[in-house]
Amino acid sequence: MGKGKSFFAVEAATGNSLPVEFAGATLDEVNEASALAWEAFPSFSETGLETRAAFLDRVALEIEAIGDDLIVRAMAETGLPRGRLEGERARTVGQLRLFAKEVRAGRFQELRFDAGDPTRKPVPKPELRLRNVALGPVAVFGASNFPLAFSVAGGDTASALAAGCPVIVKAHSAHPGTSELVGHAVQKAVSDSGLHPGTFAMLFDTGFEVGQALVADHRIKAVGFTGSRRGGMALVKIASERKQPIPVYAEMSSINPVILFPNALQQRGADIGKAFAGSLVLGAGQFCTNPGLLIAIDGPGLDAFKDAARAALAETPAQTMLTGGIFKAYCEAVQRLASHSSVAELARGQDGKEFQAATVLFETDASSFLAHPELQEEVFGAAGLIVKCSDERQVLEVLDNLEGQLTIALQVDEADHPAAQVIVPRLQQLAGRLLINGFGTGVEVSPAMVHGGPFPATSDGRSTSVGTLAIYRFLRPVSYQDFPDVLLPSALQNSGTGK
Amino acid sequence: MGKGKSFFAVEAATGNSLPVEFAGATLDEVNEASALAWEAFPSFSETGLETRAAFLDRVALEIEAIGDDLIVRAMAETGLPRGRLEGERARTVGQLRLFAKEVRAGRFQELRFDAGDPTRKPVPKPELRLRNVALGPVAVFGASNFPLAFSVAGGDTASALAAGCPVIVKAHSAHPGTSELVGHAVQKAVSDSGLHPGTFAMLFDTGFEVGQALVADHRIKAVGFTGSRRGGMALVKIASERKQPIPVYAEMSSINPVILFPNALQQRGADIGKAFAGSLVLGAGQFCTNPGLLIAIDGPGLDAFKDAARAALAETPAQTMLTGGIFKAYCEAVQRLASHSSVAELARGQDGKEFQAATVLFETDASSFLAHPELQEEVFGAAGLIVKCSDERQVLEVLDNLEGQLTIALQVDEADHPAAQVIVPRLQQLAGRLLINGFGTGVEVSPAMVHGGPFPATSDGRSTSVGTLAIYRFLRPVSYQDFPDVLLPSALQNSGTGK
Incomplete structure (x- = not known):
């Protein structure tokens, strides 16, 4: 595709190059893609709702039409198992169809009508009509850990297209073959829908140059x-230093604390420990919502939890990580925790071959956790840390010192409700989603989902990247004052959808 | 009030000190106010809707109860005439009451309910409930040009309080007496409503230290x-460099272009010229929405417009500006334009005493305007610039090179509609509000108003600072998964307002 530096895909399980070569984009190609997207923007943003919805449905169909090739390719490039990738594909096409429905419903336009009153004193009241308009072309960065649902045609792309924004994807170099298959599917849907070819483009790069140039381009509007936090903040910096700064929705780092309440621990500490182990190792821990931190008051209930978690983890085989780089970073982070003076290793999963990570569970006490802010840093992978507290007061102190999170889960029994009632109002200031008696690793794609949260979980805690609310990230309100019908956008005309 | 450096209010018309002394805040007092606001936040953000709405109504009543003292004081400090200030007071209390209504209606909570399905395969569907929560304590900076409607109890304060956020106002030093009267009114309403005293605080400072410390304080969340653009961007920088960056809603600079279409000019060029002159000099041009730029195709219609504007402006008396600093900056900016090699002076209003500014209307041609980006810089005051274009193509070129605006107005007749239809889609990318056959200087406080726009009109073009939508700036969504009723916030409970 591109004219830049070429590269090979890498098999996650072996670190070996796969046979097909990919070509990175040049800066000229970034410029060309941005120019095309800008050209496509006026028509794409004003397509009728049905046209845009049908296009999203068509993208879903085209992705399904790739068939098993997509799964096989993604398995090779990411090391993720078939079942997980089939589920992720279902989620990806389901997401596209959900946004198609959302577009058809049209609510995201947020139409508002204020009647005028020419007789009002001292000044006449103007007539105002309001709708949301699309921000402009959007740059989307594919994620390493969800090669389908957070990549080329993932949540960001689906919600930006639904909003009426052309999309340029910077594909993640960890799964170029998967990206190419999906990218072609989207391009076919663009063309078969008769849309401007600039509606969607995809660029490869194994480095940072292409992505940085894209975010700096004046025609990109979000x-x-x-x-990673470092990657996200680098983009935030570029975006804020532009002549016209633009919003960056970066989902970055979260350790997704789980708070174990005393009665729940006492009644079913072992069950929670086993369930926790299952959540921790899901997808080799490579979820944004991986439960990396446990907070509990020390005692027999916590001991039962630990025993069960230890037993479950001991039987857990090592799992292939997404890339050699991620594997190396995980090993280093685990090593840092293992050699930390205030941290003890509590349990460890089975070892594996190279590129396969063993799960590790560590523990520390609340005072050490509070004294060492580095213990809050996300370890991307299946590593967890238990923070033992001496009493409820210490639990609160730990909570008051937590950074922003995507999720916080509470394990509670009925007898814990009074204590939980005290804590929930604080927790809602810390996270985008709170869960009772579950773990954050399943992220439902639905209207009431929030996959977001205060910094550093995301760079913009007022938004979500999963669920129908995600479309609002790419919209802004415009008010039309005293417009004759013929000059209004159709949704706001007297004969339009809104009146 | 404060323990910092004291200062006197200044009479706008004379530059003389007024007799009462005010005390600036110290950094200790900033810290104290933030600590109190943080303490007030949990209870204030969870007040029932009726309690919060009644509080806003009470603030409005208390402001009215100050009576004429408020108007007299504001007249002295700002130089604005009685009629304008009485109108602004009506707008300020009307705004508070509108937000009270909005709070009672509860729509801003955006409650969402997704039913769960424990039988779903392969994984059960969780139950999700969503609501918007308040961001936290908000720092509000009073504006010099609206001593009531954009100051201590103005739009930012009203919308933040409505959202459930405690507010700390940094009062503008140009009208400390006005601020103190309103600040006491709000404090009385807080106390009479039985709210936490940290719900509202006001700090004085003649410099930047207090405001900067406030924005840097970790307990301030928006x-x-x-x-000014410089002032707004300084706050954006501080906010983005915090350990936890926060959103800044800065309304900064806009020259509010007016596009004069050929048929409208031909039919009623003189009428438009007269109406424009009236809008330009309103409030000595000290409106964010002041029409500072006119774009038109040269010809007899434009000549008629210019003749009428010239005649109207020649009869316009000079007007007292808000402060000596603003007067000086206006004179310097006018001088820069007057001595600009590509700019000609077209009309000038009457001269006045010191601190009184004369209106000036300049003209240039499109090529010069495009070649000199500095001609787009906002002149705060009653100065306008006409950009003469040779044809429609040149009008489009000028539009394509405009920065973001609060408003863009079109003067069109029916015969201009085809040409306007081409331009409107571009304009909606440039401004928050578009108007037909009017000027942007009246800003209606209502549900369909957008007082915002792309950078540099504001630092966040996805929002509005006027109208009921303004409340959304201070909210973020939180999702509650599988919560027992007793742990949910009341609005989301089965017996709550939403179900």
Whole structure:
């Protein structure tokens, strides 16, 4: 595709190059893609709702039409198992169809009508009509850990297209073959829908140059990103230093605390420990919502939890990580925790081959956790840390010192409700989603989902990247005052959808 | 009030000190106010809707109860005439009451309910309930040009309080007496409503230290500002460099272009010229929505417009500006334009005493305007610039090179509609509000109003600072998964307002 530096895809399980070569984009190609997207923007943003919805449905169909090739390719490139990838594909096409429905419903336009009153004193009241308009072309960065649902045609792309924004994807170099298959599917849907070819483009790059140039381009009006804190903040910086700064929706780092309440621990500490182990190792821990931190008051209930978690983890095989780089970073982070003076290793999963990570569960006490802010840093992978507290007061102190999170889960029994009632109002200031007696690792794609949260979980805690609310990230309100019907956008005309 | 450096209010018309002394805040007092606001936040954000609405109504009543003292004081400090200030007071209390209604209606909570399905395969569907929660304590900067409607109890304060956010106002030093009267009114309403005293605080400072410390304080979670581009961007920088960056809603600079279409000019060029002159000099041009730029195709219609504007402006007396600093900056900016090699002076209003500014209307041609980006810089005051274009193509070129605006107005007759239809889609990318056959200087406080726009009109073009939508600036969504009723916030309970 591109004319830049070429590269090979890498098999996650072996670190070996796969046979097909991919070509990175040049800066000229970034410029060309941005120019095309800008050209496509006026028509794409004003397509009728049915046209845009049908296009999203068609993208879903085209992705399904790739068939098993997509799964096989993604398995090779990411090391993720078939079942997980089939589920992720279902989620990806389901997401596109959900946004198609959302577009058809039209609510996201948020139409408002204020009647005028020419007789009002001292000044006449103007007539005002309001709707949301699309921000403009959006740059989307594919994520390493969800090669389908947070990548080329993932949540950011689906919600930006639904909003009426052309999309340029910077594909993640960890799964170029998967990206190419999906990218072609979207391009076919664009063309078969008779849309401007600039509606969608995809660029490859194994480095940072292409992505940085994209975010700096004056025709790009918003950015969607899922990845590391360092990567996200680098994009935020570029976006804020532009002549016209633009919003960056970067989902970055979260350790998703789980608070174990005393009665729940006492009644079913072992059950919770086993369930926790299952959540921790899901997808080799490579979820944004991986439960990386446990907070509990020490005692027999916590001991039962630990025993069960230890037993479950001991039987857990090592799992292939997404890339050699992620594997290396995980090993280093685990090593840092293992050698930390205030941290003890509590349990460890089975070892594996190279690129396969063993799960590790650590523990520390509340005072050490509070004294060492580095213990809050996200470890991307299946590593967890238990923070033992001496009493409820210490639990509160730990909570008051937590950074922003995507999710916080509470394990509670009925007898814990009074204590939980005290804590929930604080927790809602810390996270986008709170869960009772579950773990955050399943992220439902639905209207009431929030997959977002205060910094550093995301760079913009007022938004979500999963669920129908995600469309609002790419919209802004415009008010039309005293417009004759013929000059109004059709949704606001007297004969339009809104009146 | 404060323990910092004291200062006197200044009479706008004379530059003389007024007799009462005010005390600036110290950094200790900033810290104390933030600590109190943080303490007030949990209870204030969870007040029942009726309690919060009644509080806003009470603030309006208390402001009215100050009576004429408020108007007299504001007249002295700002130089604005009685009629304008009485209108602004009506707008301020009307705004508070509108937000009270909005709070009672409860729509801003955006409650969402997704039913669960424990039998779903392969994984059960969780139950999700969503609501918007308040961001936290908000710092509001009073504006110099609206001593009531954009100051201590103005739009930012009203919308933040409505959202459930405690507010700390940094009062503008140009009208400390006015601020103190309103600040006491709000404090009385807080106390009479039985709310936590940290719900509202006001700080004085003649410099930047207090405001900067406020924005940097970790307990402040959002900022509302109306003022200069330099001032707004300084706050954006501080907010983005915090350990936890926060949103800044800064309304900064806009020249509010007016596009004069050929048929409208031909039919009623003189009428438009007269109406324009009236809008330009309103409030000595000290409106964010002041029409500072006219774009038109040269010809007899434009000549008629210019003749009428010239005649009207020649009869316009000079007007007292808000402060000596603003007067000086206006004179310098006018001088820069007058001596600009590509700019000609077209009309001038009457001269006045010191601190009184004369209106000036300049003209240039499109090529010069495009070649000199500095001609787009906002002149705060009653100065306008006409950009003469040779044809429609040149009008489009000028539009394509405009920065973001609060408003863009079109003067059109029916015969201009085809040409306007081409331009409107571009304009909606440039401004928050578009008007037909009017000027942007009246800003209606209502549900369909957008007083915002792309950078540099504001630092966040996805929002509005006037109208009921303004409340959304201070909210973020939170999702509650599988919560027992007793742990949910009341609005989301089965017996709550939403179900």
